[in-house]
Every structure is written in structure tokens, then in C-alpha cells.
Amino acid sequence: MKRIGILTSGGDAPGMNAAVRAVARKAMAEGLEAYGINYGFAGLVAGDIHKIESVDLDGVVGEGGTLLYSARYPEFAHVEGQLKGIEQLKKFGIDALVVIGGDGSYHGALRLTEHGYNTIGLPGTIDNDIPFTDFTIGFDTAVNTDVEALDRIQDTAHSHDRTFVVEVMGRGAGDVALWAGVSAGADEIIVPERDWDMESVANKIKHNRANGHRSNIIVLAEGVMGADEFVEKLSQYGDFDARANTIGHMQRGGRPTAKDRVMASKMGAYAIELLLSGKGGLAVGIQHNELVNHSMLDLFDSKHETEASLAKLNDEISFN
Numbered sequence: 001m002k003r004i005g006i007l008t009s010g011g012d013a014p015g016m017n018a019a020v021r022a023v024a025r026k027a028m029a030e031g032l033e034a035y036g037i038n039y040g041f042a043g044l045v046a047g048d049i050h051k052i053e054s055v056d057l058d059g060v061v062g063e064g065g066t067l068l069y070s071a072r073y074p075e076f077a078h079v080e081g082q083l084k085g086i087e088q089l090k091k092f093g094i095d096a097l098v099v100i101g102g103d104g105s106y107h108g109a110l111r112l113t114e115h116g117y118n119t120i121g122l123p124g125t126i127d128n129d130i131p132f133t134d135f136t137i138g139f140d141t142a143v144n145t146d147v148e149a150l151d152r153i154q155d156t157a158h159s160h161d162r163t164f165v166v167e168v169m170g171r172g173a174g175d176v177a178l179w180a181g182v183s184a185g186a187d188e189i190i191v192p193e194r195d196w197d198m199e200s201v202a203n204k205i206k207h208n209r210a211n212g213h214r215s216n217i218i219v220l221a222e223g224v225m226g227a228d229e230f231v232e233k234l235s236q237y238g239d240f241d242a243r244a245n246t247i248g249h250m251q252r253g254g255r256p257t258a259k260d261r262v263m264a265s266k267m268g269a270y271a272i273e274l275l276l277s278g279k280g281g282l283a284v285g286i287q288h289n290e291l292v293n294h295s296m297l298d299l300f301d302s303k304h305e306t307e308a309s310l311a312k313l314n315d316e317i318s319f320n
């Protein structure tokens, strides 16, 4: 093996650059050349590929976004697209690949392995929705951004005796909402993984107000519904002077936390070790602070487990 390719795919996530840097620098340390593929699988098919020099990586460890750019390119699900991608890999003499992205990107990565190009996946997504890893790269930063926003919203909620419904990202997973909600002292956290009903939420707010609490923060995972819709439905059960806020893409940008940088660095170097031992079709994760790898096929048969105990904990320490 002489040359490895690196691409980032799906939604950008803070820490992707730290991962790219670690993959490329570890490859160089092992005597390999690193090639960057711009715009995920779209750039692979288009041949938007360049050699990465060590100096290109100076200063990138703390930058958000991805220096390799990213894209959603559904065409890669078709075999024609994959074969065009393979042609480009051959043309550039790339022997193996590291794909940094979410669950969707792992499907593309596995297709490449099946076509004979060993590919390792690193979990780069703010959603924390990937099985066999306790955390994904970007999750910690996104949660911290949400917490900062929630702390600010708390100020207004408290000053005006209001209820705020704050929608956070996470696609179908409630992890971002749970971590941000517990960290910000939310009164209620609504996630797709747990049953809930609007009447109980309204009754809780009434009870809470009757006990002298003056404001409420409800953190809502986007996978449940939008904040506007939630406020509209909630208002059918009473007047809570409720306001809807959606944090949106702000939570996907920004400088990665130290936790995301360190995790991305560890995972990036580990991906090269796996490729050097001739392995492919594996997804890297971190479980109980240990680097792990699992077959992508097994991963697709599994479901990410959200930390349900956080929701229970929040029930115990809020709304009484």
C-alpha cells in the first residue's frame, strides 16, 4: 500500500479536520502518501482529488467544518456512480480509503470495500446516531454550542416568566437533546426514543408554575417535530406565553472542543493502523474510552442506543 485517500461526507461536523489531519499525518509517518478527495463521494466520482502535503495540515486541528468540503450525493447509491469512483481511485493510484461521515457515508464506504478497495469509516456526525460507538466526532462540540444558546435563552425565559421550546438537531436520535437539556437544566426533554404526550407536558408546566417556578425550558429533538408545531400544540392546553426557537445549523459549526479533537486524532491514526493490517469494511468507534472496530455489515444490522438513563435522570431533577 502506497497511497491512501481521505474524504468527508454528509453533514460537516466539528473535529472532521482533526480527523483528516490525523489520518494524513499518521499515513505520512508510516511512509504513505495521503490524497484528499473534495466534496465526499461527489468529488470521488468527479476526480476532484489532490495530494495532501504535511504543511496543508498546519493549523487545521482547531478549525470547524471540513477542509475537504462535504456533499450529499445520493447518486452514489447506484452502482454506476460507484464504478466511476473506482475508476478515479485507479487513475490516482489510491490503494485504500478513509471515509469520515455518518451512517449514510458508511454505506458508500462499504460499497467501495466490496469493489476491492479497503475502506475504514470514522464516525463524523453531530448526531451521535451510530451504533458501536459511545460518541461521534462533532457531537460534543454541537452539544456545547447548544448549551451556550440554552443558557442565553434561560436569561430571557427567567426575565419574562416565559416558556421556551428549543429545537436541536440530531436527525432521528435524541442524544443531542438529552445531553444539551441535562447540561442546561431543561425542565423537559422530548426525544423520539421515549413516549410522551402533550397534555402531560402542559400539566407539568402548570404544576411547576403553581409551585413558584417562573419559567420553563423544553428541549425538543428535531426528530419529534419542529418547535413551531410543538408550541402551537402546547398552546391548545393553556397560555404559557411560549416561544419557539430553532438553533439550526449554528450548532454544526465552530471550533471543536478538546474532546472532539482528541477523539478524532485517536480515531484517525487508528484507521491507518487498520488499513496497514490489510483490513477494510470496518467502522471505528470508541467504547468505554477504548478504540474499537466493528464490521459495517454488523453495524447496519444494529441500532444506536441512546442513553435512556439521562431522560430518567432529568425527570428526577427537574419539574418538582
Ligand SMILES: Nc1ncnc2c1ncn2[C@@H]1O[C@H](COP(=O)(O)OP(=O)(O)OP(=O)(O)O)[C@@H](O)[C@H]1O
Binding pocket: 009, 010, 011, 012, 040, 041, 042, 071, 072, 073, 074, 075, 076, 077, 078, 101, 102, 103, 104, 105, 106, 107, 108, 109, 111, 124, 125, 126, 127, 171
Ligand atoms: N446506500 C448508500 N449507498 C452508497 N452511498 C450512500 C448510501 N447512502 C448514503 N450514501 C452516501 O453517503 C452520503 C452521506 O449520507 P447522509 O446524507 O445520510 O449523511 P451521513 O453520512 O449519515 O452524515 P450526517 O447524518 O451527519 O449528515 C450520501 O450523500 C451518499 O453520497
Ligand SMILES: O=P(O)(O)OC[C@H]1O[C@](O)(CO)[C@@H](O)[C@@H]1O
Binding pocket: 011, 072, 102, 125, 126, 127, 169, 170, 171, 222, 252
Ligand atoms: O444540512 P442539511 O443537509 O440541511 O441537513 C441537516 C441534518 O444534518 C444534520 O445536521 C447532521 O446529520 C442533522 O442533525 C440534520 O437533520
Ligand SMILES: [Mg+2]
Binding pocket: 010, 102, 103, 104, 125, 127, 171
Ligand atoms: Mg446520518
